Amino acid sequence: MATLGQVALLVTLALVVYATLAGGYAAWRDRSRLAESARNALLAAFATTAIASSVLVAGFVRHDFGLTYVAEHSSRELPLTYTVAAFWSGQAGSLLLWLLVLTGMSAAAVLLNRRLIRDTLPWTVPVLAGIACFFALVPVVVSSPFDTHPAPPNGDGLNVSLQNPYMMLHPPMLYLGYVGLSVPFAFAMAALLSGRTDERWVIATRRWTLASWTFLGVAILLGAKWAYETVGWGGYYAWDPVENAALMPWLAATAFLHSVMVQEKKGMLRVWNVTLVALAFALSLFGTFLTRSGVINSVHSFAQSSIGAWFLGFIAVVVAFSTVLVLARLSLLRSPARLESLASREAAFLYNNLLLVAFALTILWGVAFPLLSEAVRGFPVTVGPPYYNFFLRAFGLPLLLLMGVGPLIAWRRTSLRSFVRTLLWPVTAAILAGGLLVAAGAGSSTTGLIAYTFSVFVLVGIAHEFVRGTRARKSVGEETWVGAFCSLVGRNRRRYGGYIVHAAIVLLAIGVTASSVYGTSATGRLQPGEAIAVGSYSLRYVGLSERRGDNHDELRARFAVYHDGEPTGEVSAGKNRYHVEAFFSNAVAIRTDWLRAEDLFVITDQFNRDGSVDTTALVNPLVGLIWIAGAVFLVGSLVAMWPDAREQRRLARRLSQVEALARA
Amino acid sequence: MELLEPALAGLLVATTVAFVARPFLRDPRPASDAGRGGSDADRARPDLLEDLDRAIAAVKELDFDYRAGKLAEAEYREMRGRLRHEAAAAFARLESEPLAGRRVRTARRSREPARDDTRARQRGKRLRRSI
Numbered sequence: 001m002a003t004l005g006q007v008a009l010l011v012t013l014a015l016v017v018y019a020t021l022a023g024g025y026a027a028w029r030d031r032s033r034l035a036e037s038a039r040n041a042l043l044a045a046f047a048t049t050a051i052a053s054s055v056l057v058a059g060f061v062r063h064d065f066g067l068t069y070v071a072e073h074s075s076r077e078l079p080l081t082y083t084v085a086a087f088w089s090g091q092a093g094s095l096l097l098w099l100l101v102l103t104g105m106s107a108a109a110v111l112l113n114r115r116l117i118r119d120t121l122p123w124t125v126p127v128l129a130g131i132a133c134f135f136a137l138v139p140v141v142v143s144s145p146f147d148t149h150p151a152p153p154n155g156d157g158l159n160v161s162l163q164n165p166y167m168m169l170h171p172p173m174l175y176l177g178y179v180g181l182s183v184p185f186a187f188a189m190a191a192l193l194s195g196r197t198d199e200r201w202v203i204a205t206r207r208w209t210l211a212s213w214t215f216l217g218v219a220i221l222l223g224a225k226w227a228y229e230t231v232g233w234g235g236y237y238a239w240d241p242v243e244n245a246a247l248m249p250w251l252a253a254t255a256f257l258h259s260v261m262v263q264e265k266k267g268m269l270r271v272w273n274v275t276l277v278a279l280a281f282a283l284s285l286f287g288t289f290l291t292r293s294g295v296i297n298s299v300h301s302f303a304q305s306s307i308g309a310w311f312l313g314f315i316a317v318v319v320a321f322s323t324v325l326v327l328a329r330l331s332l333l334r335s336p337a338r339l340e341s342l343a344s345r346e347a348a349f350l351y352n353n354l355l356l357v358a359f360a361l362t363i364l365w366g367v368a369f370p371l372l373s374e375a376v377r378g379f380p381v382t383v384g385p386p387y388y389n390f391f392l393r394a395f396g397l398p399l400l401l402l403m404g405v406g407p408l409i410a411w412r413r414t415s416l417r418s419f420v421r422t423l424l425w426p427v428t429a430a431i432l433a434g435g436l437l438v439a440a441g442a443g444s445s446t447t448g449l450i451a452y453t454f455s456v457f458v459l460v461g462i463a464h465e466f467v468r469g470t471r472a473r474k475s476v477g478e479e480t481w482v483g484a485f486c487s488l489v490g491r492n493r494r495r496y497g498g499y500i501v502h503a504a505i506v507l508l509a510i511g512v513t514a515s516s517v518y519g520t521s522a523t524g525r526l527q528p529g530e531a532i533a534v535g536s537y538s539l540r541y542v543g544l545s546e547r548r549g550d551n552h553d554e555l556r557a558r559f560a561v562y563h564d565g566e567p568t569g570e571v572s573a574g575k576n577r578y579h580v581e582a583f584f585s586n587a588v589a590i591r592t593d594w595l596r597a598e599d600l601f602v603i604t605d606q607f608n609r610d611g612s613v614d615t616t617a618l619v620n621p622l623v624g625l626i627w628i629a630g631a632v633f634l635v636g637s638l639v640a641m642w643p644d645a646r647e648q649r650r651l652a653r654r655l656s657q658v659e660a661l662a663r664a
Numbered sequence: 665m666e667l668l669e670p671a672l673a674g675l676l677v678a679t680t681v682a683f684v685a686r687p688f689l690r691d692p693r694p695a696s697d698a699g700r701g702g703s704d705a706d707r708a709r710p711d712l713l714e715d716l717d718r719a720i721a722a723v724k725e726l727d728f729d730y731r732a733g734k735l736a737e738a739e740y741r742e743m744r745g746r747l748r749h750e751a752a753a754a755f756a757r758l759e760s761e762p763l764a765g766r767r768v769r770t771a772r773r774s775r776e777p778a779r780d781d782t783r784a785r786q787r788g789k790r791l792r793r794s795i
Contacts, residue, residue, distance in 0.1 A: 007673035011680055018684065031697050036687040044680045051676065199714045265725070267718060410729040411722070412743060418736050465732075472731035650717065 002067055005055035005146040008048045012099070013136040015045040019129030027122035027193070035122040039110060042129050045136075046103035053100045056093065056145050060086055066151035069093060075157040075580040077551040085168040086158050091292050091307065092145035094171065098288065099135040101172075101179040105208075106132065109183045113204040116651070120201060123190035131182050134314045142307050157551075157580035166226035173219035174246055178284040180212025181249060184256075185281035188274045189322060192329045197270065202260055203651060205277075207641055209260075213253040214637040220246050221630040232586030234521070234601050234618045236626065237512075239388040241367045245287030248367075251360035252280035255353045261494075262346045265411060270333040271326065272353070278322035283360065285315045290367065341413030348406035352399060359395040363388065393447055397454060400509055403502050404458035407465050407495075425464050430457035448517040455506045462499045462506075469496075489639065497640025504633035511625030521618040527611060535619035537600055538562040544607075545572065552578045554587065557604045557613045561591065573602040573615075592624055599623050712758045719751035 023038030025031070056069070060083050065071040073086040073093070088094045106128040114121060139145060161167070184205035191201035223243060224236040237243060256276040262269045293308030326333070339347060366383040374380040408422045433456035434449065443449055466485070473491075474484040489496040522534040526541040533539075542558040556574035560567060571589035578585070589602040598621045605614040682689070726747060730740040 001669060003669050004673050004676075008676060011677060015680065015684070033687040033691065033694065033697055037684055040686060041684045044683050048676065048680060198711050265718065265722065267715070408734070410734040411725055413739075414734065415736060415739050418734060418739065422734055468732040468734075469728075472728060472733075475731055 001055045001058060001064075002146045002148050005052045005059075006144070008052035008055065009096075009136065009140055009144070009146065012045050012048045012052065012103070013133070013140050015041040015048065016103075016129045016132040016136050019045065020126045020133055023122065023126035023129060027126060030122075035125070038129070039121070039125050042103070042110060042125050042132075043107045045129070045132060046100075046107040049096070049100045049103045049136075052146075053087070053096055056096065057084060057087055060084060063155070064151070065153075065155050066148050067145070068147045068149045069145040071149070071152055071155045073155070073158055075155040075551070077580055078155075078158055078163075079550055081168060082158055082163050085162070088171045088175075089158055089162050090145075092139055092143040092147075094175075094292065095135060095139050095143060095307075096145055097172065097175055098179060099132065099139065101175050102128075102132050102135055102182060105179055105183055106186075109187070109204075109208060113187075117187065117190070117196075117200055117204050120187070120190045120194045120196045123193040124186050127186040127189045127193075128182065131186065134310075138307055138310055142310060154580065157578065160552075160576070160578050160581055160583045160585045161230060163578075164226055164230050166222050166229070170219055170222040170226055173215050173222060177212050177214075177216030177219055177246070178249065178288060180208055180215060181253060181277075181281045181284045183208040183212070184277045185322075188277045189325060192274065192325045192332075195329070195332060197329065197332045199264060202263060202273070206260065209253060209257060209277075210637060210641050213250065213257060214634065214641070216246055216250045216253065217633055217637075218630065220250060221626070221633075225627060228623075229588065229590065230585070232588045232603050234588075234603065234616070234620065235516075236623070239366075239385045242287075242291050244363050244367050244388075245290040248360045248363050249280045249283040249287060251356050251363075252276055252283055255356040255360075256280060258349045258356075259353050262349050266337045266346060267335050268337045268339070268346065269350075270335055271330065274322075274326055274333065276353075276357070278318070278326070279357075279360075282315055282318050282322075283364070285311065285318060286364075289315065343409060343416075343419055344413045345406060345409055345411045348402055348409060352402045352406060355395045355399050355402070359391060359399075362391045362395070396509070397447075397450055400451065400454040400458060400506070403505065404454065404461040407499060407502070408461050423461075426457045426461040429460040430454070442518070445517040448513050451509055451513040455510050458502060458506050462503055465499060466496070491644075491646065493642050493644055494640045497636050497638070497642075500636030500639055501633055502636075504629045504636055507625045507629035507632060511622045511629060514622035515620045515626070519618060519620050521616065523614070523616045525608070525612050525614050532615060532617055534600075534617040535598075536564050537617070537619060538565070539571075539602065539615070539617055541613060541615070542570065549576070551580065552576045555607065556587070557607070557615070559589070559602060559615075561600065563593075571600070571602055573604045575604070575607070594624065597622050597624060712754070716751070716754040716758055719747065719754045723747045723751060 019038045019041040022034050022041070026034035026038055056067075058064075059067045059070045060074055061080070063070070063074070063076055069090060069092050070086075073089045074083050078086070086093070088097045110121065110125060110128070117124065187201045187205045187208075191197050220243070223246070227238070227243075228236040256273060259269050259276060260273055263273050289308065289311035293311055339350070341347065366387055369383055370380040404426060405423070408426070409419060414422070430453045434453040437443065437449055437452055442452065466488075469488045470481060470485045473479065473488045474481065477484070477487075479487060520535045522532050524530075524532040526532060528541055528543050531538050531540040539559040539561055542560050545556045545558055547554040547556070554574065554576050556572040558570055558572050560570055562568065569591075571591050573589035574587050576585050576587050577583075586603065589600075591600040592598075593600070598619055601618040601620055603616045603618075605616060607613055723744065726735070726740065726744055729735050735743070
């Protein structure tokens with residue numbers, strides 16, 4: 001079926017090229033039939049990409065090793081779930097996945113918003129199709145998943161790092177996040193091209209941006225969970241360039257989600273918002289470039305290839321195109337509204353934006369500097385965790401504080417008296433918590449103490465906001481407290497969904513701080529019967545065990561676990577040897593104690609000939625909060641994304657007025 | 665089976681071409697092929713509606729902030745007065761924009777825009793009462 005796949009890909013390329021050129025001409029010359037035809041081409045491109053993707057998935061499931069890509073990334077022994085996930089394990093497949101998600105999202109965005117942005121839609125189609133041109137061209141010209149060769153009896157197998165349940169979800173989530181950012185970018189550029197820079201492009205893209213941002217956030221956390229359980233060094237985030245590649249667009253999108261509220265409420269920051277959208281999209285392309293070009297050595301960088309130059313060229317085109325367009329439309333984007341006070345909600349959003357963008361650019365510099373150094377001076381310079389940790393403290397702690405202050409102050413301005421009164425409860429709680437933490441011995445780390453104190457401040461501030469809001473709603477109606485609370489959240493889902501997300505970020509901050517500042521570890525070479533102590537735990541090496549899995553052999557060292565001298569069961573850590581791939585991977589032991597909110601993490605670094613094992617044991621406090629934060633983050637995002645009937649009625653009313661006038 | 669794959673590929677190409685050409689096949693000689701490009705005044709209209717919606721929302725937001733205890737009585741009264749003035753000004757701008765006369769004339773000819781116009785007038789009255 002390789003021919004069908006190749007034809008489907010070629011047809012996709014032809015369709016998106018047509019949609020770009022014909023759509024651009026139709027928008028420029030105001031031709032309705034040609035614009036509709038270009039839109040149809042974009043919709044059809046999704047169908048043809050889906051056919052190409054189905055052919056590739058069928059190739060994997062049928063073990064069609066005549067397809068080079070299938071032979072290089074799967075084997076007959078590979079379990080079915082990983083066989084399907086092998087689709088995106090290599091460069092050609094992951095680019096096809098990019099294209100599939102992009103054309104799918106483009107089709108959905110164009111269809112769902114056809115009424116709201118009817119007059120900018122003719123420009124949206126060629127911009128989206130233009131992006132798709134690049135992602136259709138690369139699999140056709142540079143790296144095709146449908147190349148064939150004489151079929152070997154078995155494939156090479158799948159990279160063992162990817163044989164993990166989290167890796168089945170992480171890449172699609174990441175791509176949904178990366179690709180999703182192309183929708184707000186296309187709508188913003190279309191608004192600039194058409195000269196319709198009013199609020200509609202913001203409304204049309206709000207949920208797309210929120211969804212992409214949520215996917216990216218969840219993908220980052222899934223990647224962290226994978227690293228924690230699979231890579232086996234005891235941590236979950238190592239400031240690896242590919243990890244940073246996802247964090248940068250997420251930070252830029254976070255800034256946009258905040259600043260766009262200022263545009264909606266006050267009509268300000270229009271230039272800043274289109275710039276942020278372009279920045280987030282360019283960073284998502286840069287992230288794909290880092291992952292797929294092979295320019296960096298990383299545990300996550302699964303490809304070594306020649307597409308780097310193509311990506312850099314495309315990123316340069318995107319940056320140049322959006323910069324020229326923003327500059328050309330500056331007069332339309334200028335707003336008469338001004339910041340009224342430095343102590344207002346919009347000012348807090350502005351500070352938060354500056355910190356988020358500064359942090360994203362700092363990370364970008366850390367990622368790009370070794371590449372630039374190698375290109376200019378001939379040797380790479382490593383930018384390690386101390387650099388990133390310094391800036392995480394420098395920007396992260398003020399951001400945490402602002403997350404608590406921002407929601408408490410009013411729009412436009414707040415007097416000093418009101419400000420002090422509003423902050424009374426959160427500040428009192430934070431000071432009390434700080435005192436208690438010092439008394440409990442948490443003062444050993446100043447950063448930890450500040451982060452915890454700020455976290456309490458934010459959490460109490462959020463709780464206070466819910467209480468005050470519920471009281472305010474109850475004061476205007478005859479609702480019960482529960483009714484007032486539900487109506488409060490229901491009537492302003494974005495705000496209160498946002499507060500839930502803030503609570504998730506606080507949980508994340510507590511988890512990250514505790515596990516990186518207050519963790520303990522111990523290393524030792526253990527003979528059977530010997531023990532190692534770590535924190536309040538003790539591990540006694542019992543002996544070895546072996547087991548044969550579907551496609552690998554398992555070798556495990558068994559340890560009896562004692563907590564405060566009391567036996568609490570057994571854990572096993574060791575190595576897996578994969579048959580086809582001829583590769584060893586770590587299999588760590590993690591015992592989560594939810595009561596004490598800590599993980600006992602055991603790594604067997606080496607099995608020695610004398611029967612001993614080199615063992616590392618860590619106690620990671622509160623690390624479970626990071627995964628709980630992921631669930632809370634998802635709930636908050638869903639609340640914020642949920643359609644608001646009142647807002648939709650308001651928009652429908654406004655649109656009907658605009659359309660009535662257009663008909664006149 | 666050897667012919668199946670080329671046949672499927674051919675079908676794919678033919679279906680796609682037909683779908684893309686559909687607007688031209690459906691209406692080969694339209695009376696007008698002009699799209700929805702508009703004048704500068706048309707472009708200004710959503711901005712004015714946006715200003716009005718924003719001003720009304722700002723008054724509601726201020727009321728909520730006051731009830732939630734984020735504002736003192738004096739600053740609430742002062743800001744509310746100013747926001748009411750802004751909302752009224754936004755409404756006046758919308759009413760006096762150059763296309764208003766055209767809308768009224770159209771309202772006489774067409775029933776639906778007339779309903780929109782009536783709605784807008786009713787909304788204006790409600791707005792004046794509420795702020």
